[in-house]
Each structure stands twice: as C-alpha cells, then as structure tokens.
Amino acid sequence: MTTTARRSPTGAGLMDRRRLLQAGAGLGALTLTGGLAGRALAQTPTLDMWWWGEQELPGLQAYLDKAIAAFGEAQVTPMLQDTAVVISQFQTAAAAGEPPDLQYLWNGIYHMESVWLGYLAHLDGLMDADLLAASNHGPLSRFDGHVWRMGWYPLPMPWYYNKDLFDKAGLNADAPPATWEELLAACEALKTAGVEPFGGGVQDGYWAEWYITHGLSQNLDSVGDAVNLFIGDLDFREPRYHQHWVKLQELRDAGFLNKDMASLGLYPGIDLCVNGQLGICSSIGTRLPADAKTTNGRIGCMVLPVFGQGALAGRPVVDMQGMGIAAGSEAKEAAAAFLNFLNAPEQLASFWDATGWIPAASGFDDSVISDPSVKDLWTRWGKGNNITNITNLMPGQFYEQAAIPTGQNIITAGMSGEEAGELAARVAQEWRDFNPDLVEKYQQWASDLSTG
Amino acid sequence: MRRNSPLVPYLFVLPLICLLAFVFGLSLIRLVEFSFKQVRGIDGPWIGLRNYELVLGQPLFWESVGHNLKLFLTIPIMVGIALALALLLYERLPGWRIHRTILFLPYILAIPIIAVVMKEMFQFSGPVNAVLTALTLDFMVLDWIGSADVALWTVMGLIVWRETALGVILFLSRLMALDESLIEAARLDGASWRQRAWFVLIPQMRGVIEFFVVISAITMLSAVFAYVYVIGGGRGGPGTATMVIELYIFNALIRTSLPGIAAAVSVMLFAVSLLLIWALFRVRRREEA
Structure with a gap:
C-alpha cells in the first residue's frame, strides 16, 4: 500500500470532509479499545519475582520465560539475582517494605532466617494444599506448624565414581565401596593403578560443605541433632561429631586426595572425575545428565561409604530448592496462583523439556527420563529413603568460619580432625554469643525437626 | 569580608565540604549508629559496645588484622622497586617510553581480571609450576594458592x-619535574649514577615517596578486597589464610x-585510616616548617 498523499490544488495537505470523518471514527475506536485494554491491564495483578538457579541449572530462565508468558492470572516480572545477594537483597527489600512478591529460597536456614524476621508468608491456605504437599518442600521448610516454601527442583547429592578407572584398577564398577574399609581398599587399588583416588576441588570451599553434608550426618540420629550442635546441646568436641573430619584426615594422610585439590574449585574438581583423572568425587545430580552423556554412561553414583553409627548413616542426600511468597506482598493470592501454576503437569513437563532436569513435584511424569544413569539416580536418591542436606541448618557464621576452613585446613595439612572439632565448637559458641536472638528460634526449630 | 580574612580559604572549600557531608556524612552517622545496635534487616535494638566487645x-578478627599488617611488608618492596624503575626510566634508556607503558599496564587493568588470570597461572597444576618443572626447578614448585603457608x-x-x-608513574612524574x-x-662534578640518584634525585622526591607510602x-588496610576475594576463593582461604578486614566486614x-x-x-577501620591520613599531614607540615 502506498502512503503517498495526493495534494489538493487549493492547499497543501488539507483533508476533505469524508477523510476527516473517517479519521475521527478511527481515533474514537482506538481510544475505546485502548481504554478497555488499559482497564483489563489494570485489573491484572503484577508480580515481582526474584529468582536464582540459572547458575546451577541452565535452561531455567528459558523455562520461566515460557511459564510466565503462559500464565494468564498475573503479569510476572522476573529478576535473576546474583548468587552473593540472594538472601541479603531480599531481606533488605523486605525490611524496607518493598519485597518482591515471589522469592527464590534456598533450603533450611537460608530461608528460615527470613521466616523468623517476619519477611515470608507461610503457604498454608495460600497455595493449593495438595500441590504444596506434592512439591516435596522437605522438612527444613517447616516451622511453627507451617510450611514456608514450595519445593521447586531437587538436588540429589551423589558421589561420582569413574567406572573406567575402576575397571583399570581391577575394581568392580557395578559395586562401588559401601563401607569405609571398602573405600580405603578401593583408593589403594586406584592409587596402585596410577590414578588419583579421591577428592575434587576445595579452593572455593563448597567441597568442604558437601563433605560435612555426607560425613557429619553419618553420626546423627535425626536432622534436629545438627541444630543441637549449633545451639550447644551437643558438642563437636565429642569424637562422633568430628569423626568425619578425622576420616578426611585419614584419606589425606594415606595420600588418597588429589594433589591439586586445594587449588581447584568445586566444578573443575568434578570435571577431573568426569574426564578420567580422578576416581571418586563429590557431585550434584543436576550435572549427571550432561556428565553421563560425556562419558557414555561411565559415571556411577554412590553414597559416601559408611563409617558412622547414626540413624542417618548411609542414606542418600537430596537437597531441595524452592520458592516462597513475601509477607509484604500485596498480591499474595496471585503469587500463590503462580506457584500452583508452576506445579501443573504441563508446566512440570515444560520444566523437564527446558532444563533436562527433574522438577520437585510428585505430579511430574518421570517415565520420560530415558537416560539409565539419571533414571537410576532418581530412583535411588529422589524416590529412595533420602535425607535432607544438613548443612542447610548451619548458621552463616558457622558455615563461613568453621565448615569451610576446617575442610580446607585438613586437606592442606594445617589441621587434624580433632582440631577441626575444637574449632567447630568454638565457632558454634561464638555464633551463640553474636546471635542470642536467633538461638531461641533455633531451639524451637530443633524441637520441630526432632519430633517431625 | 576582607580578602585577607582567615575565613576566606574555608569559604572556598565550603561547597565541597557540604557535598561530602551530604554524600558521606549521613552514611557515616548511620554506620556509627549501627555499630551500637544488634541490627536485623535494617534496624535493631541498642546494645552499646557489645558489637565491639564481640569483635x-x-x-x-585479630587473624584478619594480622594479615593486613603482614601486607604492609609489601610497601618497602614496592617503594624500592618503583624507585629503581623510575630512576632507570629517567635515564631515558632506549625504548623507555614503551617500557613505561608496559610497566603501567598492570595498574590500568581491573584487579579481578589480573587476579583471575594469576589464579589460573598459580594453580598447583598450572603454567607456573609446569614451567618450573620443565626447568627442573621442582624444589620451587609450590601450591601457590592452595597452601595456607x-x-x-x-x-x-x-x-x-x-x-x-x-x-x-608517580616517581617518574616527579623526576620529570626536577630542575635538570x-x-x-652533579654529572659535571663527576658524580656516578648511583651518587646522583642517592644524593641529588631521591632527596628531592621525598614528598612523593611519603605520599606513595601513605596511599599504599x-x-x-582497606583496598585489597578484590585481590583476596579472587585468590582466596571468595572465602579468604585456604582456611582463613588470606582473610583480611575487608573480607571480614563483607562476610x-x-x-x-x-x-x-x-x-x-568498619568504624574501627575508618578510624585507623583517618589516623594514617592525619599522620601524613603532620609529617608534611613538619617538613614544610
């Protein structure tokens, strides 16, 4: 269509009456349509959603974009947060009275502190009760009789072992070590075969945290015991509560840890195992689909071989990421509707399609998992008799000043397992001195967890 | 007001003082206030000196202070090297302009960029140790970033x-401004390069050297965060081996x-920094007198 206007001989650009009427009618129609649309828009609630996770689960952003576009009950504005400020940014905004409506929440203390500060709304009565229960939020989202967080996607925490290296060392790749003695024997065999047996990368500290996840829990009878260690009802100086560090020292002294462990980060350390340079390492389930593909299924998963006597020993660990609603949100119902929407079967399928990973909700049809390694992991960890990640009960101060330094110092030969127990006990005491207001909350939480 | 009134200089700087007071003053007041409170979120109850007691x-905390003090050892080394290089460049050796640019390059690059590259290089299985091994200098192979020592x-x-x-750059600028x-x-009197440097040049650079020492x-004390954050794995590690006061505050x-x-x-760090600046001004004033 041409837009060239014919000029009137009597005056440039003047309209005739018919065109003027047509233009007027058109403008009127536009105004009416715009007004109706504006009113409809004004009635649609807007939700701010602060989230994290693309960092550990590539594809999550693509999934969210699709879900938000498909959600008709509210206009959701997502903001991907930096890892360092996920908690502090939310708490500062909540304290200032301007929180996002929806907030990504790590497990345990990482959201419970916000609960205690009154920044989160409990989800009972907001979310559909069945969907909330089926979201598998985990025990660490309960406090004071309420659930404060929806489970979004699970993080099984297996130990990887490289089956090709096991073959090379003459070990049975289908029967990884289950006891500590078997682990030591396997490490010896790997070392004899010229393979660095055990480890990963601890330079950024996360390996030390994960080691506690798997090790300390072996001498606990309930998740609440972990809280009791921080509030002072139990003591890290008792041998059973620092035995995991003594065992790490044992691996170090035997020369079973990879030599560059102290200067490598967590993920480069896992890569060593995937690339056939390290026998056994601590890993995370979200990596498995890609790692299984890279190795043609030659990565096996196992729990940390057992040395402890606690009721939680030998059980697979599954962490859970989640999402909650801010207490200061003015659109809680709409926010809850969005969370319900994310748990709809078609959304769970869309999550799988975009991320290649399993959503937390029981409504997910896991028959779509075709990779045998992932299927096996999901069967034994996700659906098995799993336990939660107890490091999510750690106060931040303990995490920074004891959990990470102990592991790093043991590995770099600066500390013994017993000394690690001493340091942990001292830092736990310091935490109680620095945070007298939180100790009481922790006591209640420990009680909830021990009885729950 | 008369032009020679003692208030005149202060009036000139008054707008800047007002601006600084507006930008930093309020924050400082809040900072001091927070230091006496048990803050949760954005406020909390008054607890007097308890925070100071705990710290x-x-x-x-003292380990972090010790590490900051240990970093002071770098100052004489930096002054010595910078002085030597500046004096060499001042001799206008062939290609001195290119050398000057090359020497200044690290300062232009952002600290995290340099630190990330260095971290890769100094990994136990990294290029530095590989080169040392290739040169059969195995005794020098260290776990540069992974060892607490x-x-x-x-x-x-x-x-x-x-x-x-x-x-x-500071020293060279000063040298360039000297009366040749x-x-x-000195040269005509037969002074050697070392004598010219020691008896003629360096005494005239005293002011700039002092300035560099205080800045360093x-x-x-308060600007090494980026270095330790990257090299120490974001934690001041291994263990607490690279923990410094800034990282302590951040954590x-x-x-x-x-x-x-x-x-x-932060209040304590601010006070110590102020003390250092005061010391600088006092030294300068004594010299001028």
Whole structure:
C-alpha cells in the first residue's frame, strides 16, 4: 500500500470532509479499545519475582520465560539475582517494605532466617494444599506448624565414581565401596593403578560443605541433632561429631586426595572425575545428565561409604530448592496462583523439556527420563529413603568460619580432625554469643525437626 | 569580608565540604549508629559496645588484622622497586617510553581480571609450576594458592606487581619535574649514577615517596578486597589464610547477616585510616616548617 498523499490544488495537505470523518471514527475506536485494554491491564495483578538457579541449572530462565508468558492470572516480572545477594537483597527489600512478591529460597536456614524476621508468608491456605504437599518442600521448610516454601527442583547429592578407572584398577564398577574399609581398599587399588583416588576441588570451599553434608550426618540420629550442635546441646568436641573430619584426615594422610585439590574449585574438581583423572568425587545430580552423556554412561553414583553409627548413616542426600511468597506482598493470592501454576503437569513437563532436569513435584511424569544413569539416580536418591542436606541448618557464621576452613585446613595439612572439632565448637559458641536472638528460634526449630 | 580574612580559604572549600557531608556524612552517622545496635534487616535494638566487645574478642578478627599488617611488608618492596624503575626510566634508556607503558599496564587493568588470570597461572597444576618443572626447578614448585603457608605471599606478590606501577608513574612524574641543571652539575662534578640518584634525585622526591607510602598503607588496610576475594576463593582461604578486614566486614554484612558487627569493624577501620591520613599531614607540615 502506498502512503503517498495526493495534494489538493487549493492547499497543501488539507483533508476533505469524508477523510476527516473517517479519521475521527478511527481515533474514537482506538481510544475505546485502548481504554478497555488499559482497564483489563489494570485489573491484572503484577508480580515481582526474584529468582536464582540459572547458575546451577541452565535452561531455567528459558523455562520461566515460557511459564510466565503462559500464565494468564498475573503479569510476572522476573529478576535473576546474583548468587552473593540472594538472601541479603531480599531481606533488605523486605525490611524496607518493598519485597518482591515471589522469592527464590534456598533450603533450611537460608530461608528460615527470613521466616523468623517476619519477611515470608507461610503457604498454608495460600497455595493449593495438595500441590504444596506434592512439591516435596522437605522438612527444613517447616516451622511453627507451617510450611514456608514450595519445593521447586531437587538436588540429589551423589558421589561420582569413574567406572573406567575402576575397571583399570581391577575394581568392580557395578559395586562401588559401601563401607569405609571398602573405600580405603578401593583408593589403594586406584592409587596402585596410577590414578588419583579421591577428592575434587576445595579452593572455593563448597567441597568442604558437601563433605560435612555426607560425613557429619553419618553420626546423627535425626536432622534436629545438627541444630543441637549449633545451639550447644551437643558438642563437636565429642569424637562422633568430628569423626568425619578425622576420616578426611585419614584419606589425606594415606595420600588418597588429589594433589591439586586445594587449588581447584568445586566444578573443575568434578570435571577431573568426569574426564578420567580422578576416581571418586563429590557431585550434584543436576550435572549427571550432561556428565553421563560425556562419558557414555561411565559415571556411577554412590553414597559416601559408611563409617558412622547414626540413624542417618548411609542414606542418600537430596537437597531441595524452592520458592516462597513475601509477607509484604500485596498480591499474595496471585503469587500463590503462580506457584500452583508452576506445579501443573504441563508446566512440570515444560520444566523437564527446558532444563533436562527433574522438577520437585510428585505430579511430574518421570517415565520420560530415558537416560539409565539419571533414571537410576532418581530412583535411588529422589524416590529412595533420602535425607535432607544438613548443612542447610548451619548458621552463616558457622558455615563461613568453621565448615569451610576446617575442610580446607585438613586437606592442606594445617589441621587434624580433632582440631577441626575444637574449632567447630568454638565457632558454634561464638555464633551463640553474636546471635542470642536467633538461638531461641533455633531451639524451637530443633524441637520441630526432632519430633517431625 | 576582607580578602585577607582567615575565613576566606574555608569559604572556598565550603561547597565541597557540604557535598561530602551530604554524600558521606549521613552514611557515616548511620554506620556509627549501627555499630551500637544488634541490627536485623535494617534496624535493631541498642546494645552499646557489645558489637565491639564481640569483635575484639574473636580470634578471626585479630587473624584478619594480622594479615593486613603482614601486607604492609609489601610497601618497602614496592617503594624500592618503583624507585629503581623510575630512576632507570629517567635515564631515558632506549625504548623507555614503551617500557613505561608496559610497566603501567598492570595498574590500568581491573584487579579481578589480573587476579583471575594469576589464579589460573598459580594453580598447583598450572603454567607456573609446569614451567618450573620443565626447568627442573621442582624444589620451587609450590601450591601457590592452595597452601595456607603460601597463599598470602602469593597475594602479596600480585599486589606488589600491580601497585608498584602506580609508584613508578608517580616517581617518574616527579623526576620529570626536577630542575635538570642540578643533575647536570652533579654529572659535571663527576658524580656516578648511583651518587646522583642517592644524593641529588631521591632527596628531592621525598614528598612523593611519603605520599606513595601513605596511599599504599591505606590500600593494604582497606583496598585489597578484590585481590583476596579472587585468590582466596571468595572465602579468604585456604582456611582463613588470606582473610583480611575487608573480607571480614563483607562476610559479616552479606554472608552472616550481622550488619551491626560489620558496622563496628568498619568504624574501627575508618578510624585507623583517618589516623594514617592525619599522620601524613603532620609529617608534611613538619617538613614544610
């Protein structure tokens, strides 16, 4: 269509009456349509959603974009947060009275502190009760009789072992070590075969945290015991509560840890195992689909071989990421509707399609998992008799000043397992001195967890 | 007001003081206020000096202070190297302009960029150790960033490499501004290069050297965060081997939800920095007198 206007001989650009009427009618129609649309828009609630996770689960952003576009009950504005400020940014905004409506929440203390500060709304009565229960939020989202967080996607925490290296060392790749003695024997065999047996990368500290996840829990009878260690009802100086560090020292002294462990980060350390340079390492389930593909299924998963006597020993660990609603949100119902929407079967399928990973909700049809390694992991960890990640009960101060330094110092030969127990006990005491207001909350939480 | 009134100079700087008071003043007042409170979120109850008591009674704080003080060892090294390089460049050796640019390059690059590259190079299985091994210097192969005994020295090496560049440029600028007739006279009198440097040039650079020393001291005290954050794996590690006061404050504020503690340490750090600046002015004034 041409837009060239014919000029009137009597005056440039003047309209005739018919065109003027047509233009007027058109403008009127536009105004009416715009007004109706504006009113409809004004009635649609807007939700701010602060989230994290693309960092550990590539594809999550693509999934969210699709879900938000498909959600008709509210206009959701997502903001991907930096890892360092996920908690502090939310708490500062909540304290200032301007929180996002929806907030990504790590497990345990990482959201419970916000609960205690009154920044989160409990989800009972907001979310559909069945969907909330089926979201598998985990025990660490309960406090004071309420659930404060929806489970979004699970993080099984297996130990990887490289089956090709096991073959090379003459070990049975289908029967990884289950006891500590078997682990030591396997490490010896790997070392004899010229393979660095055990480890990963601890330079950024996360390996030390994960080691506690798997090790300390072996001498606990309930998740609440972990809280009791921080509030002072139990003591890290008792041998059973620092035995995991003594065992790490044992691996170090035997020369079973990879030599560059102290200067490598967590993920480069896992890569060593995937690339056939390290026998056994601590890993995370979200990596498995890609790692299984890279190795043609030659990565096996196992729990940390057992040395402890606690009721939680030998059980697979599954962490859970989640999402909650801010207490200061003015659109809680709409926010809850969005969370319900994310748990709809078609959304769970869309999550799988975009991320290649399993959503937390029981409504997910896991028959779509075709990779045998992932299927096996999901069967034994996700659906098995799993336990939660107890490091999510750690106060931040303990995490920074004891959990990470102990592991790093043991590995770099600066500390013994017993000394690690001493340091942990001292830092736990310091935490109680620095945070007298939180100790009481922790006591209640420990009680909830021990009885729950 | 008369032009020679003693108030006139102060009136000239008054707008800047007002601006600074507006930008920093309020924050400082809040910072001091927070240091006396048990802050949760953005406020909390008044607890007097408790935050200071807790901090001063914590071994980790003193370990961090010790590491900052250890970093002060880099200052004489930086002054020595920067002075030597500046004097060499001043001799206008062939290609001195290119060398000057190369020497200043580390200072232009952002610290995290340099630190990330260095971290890769100094990994146990990294290029530095590979080269040492290739040269059969195995005894020098160290776990540069993974050993608690070595990591802080690695950070210090990185700091010296980067921060010395500023010294070179400052010193060279001062040398360029000197009266060349004095140097020429010394040369005609038969003074060697070392004698010219020691008896003619360096005495005239005293002011700029002092300035660099104080700037470096403040840097070691309160501007090494980026170095230790990258090299120490974001944790001041391994263990607490590279923990410094800035990282202690960062952890208190961001990672352990203790803004009151972070404020107390910040106030103390601010006070020490002020003391250093006061010392600089006092030295300068004594010299001028």
